Amino acid sequence: MTEPLRARGIIKRFGPREVLRGVDLDAQAGDVITILGGSGSGKSTFLRCCNLLELPDAGTISIAGTPAPLSHAGGAPRVTDQRALGALRARTAMVFQNFNLWSHMRVIDNVIAAPVHVHGTPRAAAIERAHALLAKVGMAGFADHWPRQLSGGQQQRVAIARALATDPALMLFDEPTSALDPERVREVLDLMRALAEEGRTMLVVTHEMAFAREVSTRVVHLRDGVIESSGPPAQMFGADATAAFRAFLAH
């Protein structure tokens, strides 16, 4: 079984600012890795490097054993093969902070878009599966709704169904509960916990410490663009936590 994610020496600059300064991270199948860190630590940027929404300025990324078609010859990062990039992204799925459901599509069309238009799944089969997924995320009766008719928590659950629709090797969660009302956070976290329990490989950027402590297999503390410390939650939140991570938690 190849690793869903293998990232080596990831460096990312925005202008003169080096946001990521050499990050290595592997995810084995079934890993739920929570990335914690203060604002500006580069955690979202790293997540976005994993599906190449941001192109790293140096380093390599492999998704499910396939290296990203990226060249750094001549300085600026360049995609060498758009098709391969699309195929690579198609093995991943991303859940965004602001949901980013396609506002011109009904819920059901949001969920079947990638299976039908990227993976070539027959429409009928995609719809059948989409209904099952919507039931799974607790949105069974909402297939014909428009995204704007839903609450934030409902939109995020649909977004998770959309992400599951392609059975991704790696799921990326970019602060999935940060834009939600406090009472809606729970419904999304419970769902993510269920996904973790069924063995999905997940990379989660979040501020939810309870989720990091209780659900993740590994916690990564990112600080100033490098991994300051990482380990199983029992170790990270235990007696031998690093001073820097303790300081972060104290905030």
Added chain:
Amino acid sequence: MNDEIAFLAATALAIARALPVTLLLALAGALGASLLAALLVAAHQTRALRPLARAWIFVFRGTPLLLQMAMVYYGLGALDAVRHGPLWPLLREPLVCAWLALACCCSAYIAEVLRAALAAVPRGQIEAALACGMNRRTRLIRVIVPQLVRLALPAYGNELVMLVKSTSLASTITVVDVTGVAQLVIAHSYRTIEVFCLAAAVYLALTAALTAALRLIERRLAQGALP
């Protein structure tokens, strides 16, 4: 009194007979302008063609349509190359010339409308398409264009209304459209107000129908609008 009614009826009939010309010019003009505008926006996206698109918009938006029509109709005909060229049978037709000028001029405005709408498509909508592996074509068809249409529609409708009214300028290069007929009738009846009022009523009816249709489409698209 009876004379008056008979005159108005005859004028209305003459104007109604010219309505197909105005309609044809408006429809063909809208189609040509929209296609050209789409090309201009596409050209604007590529570095090599951007100066061309900019120059086109600069010239056609910056000069009066009245002059553009006159230059196409009288100007091109003065060139030997055009008069002896293969397109002369088309280019000597005033209707074709009016259509050409109308499409070119309005394309500049519509291109700006589309470009603004393209820039307004939320980044997150495109990122969601990128993240699931959609290629360029699929992103365009499934996400960008539907979003763009919804964003552009109000301003685009405005341009179409302007276009319908601008067709009246074709009468200045001998096209016998609604305005052209009105002017002919005035020329031998000297009854300005009644005739122009009749012609104006035709344009009002056209733009009212267009506005109603646009509102209907807008309402349908608004179902999925952003909150």
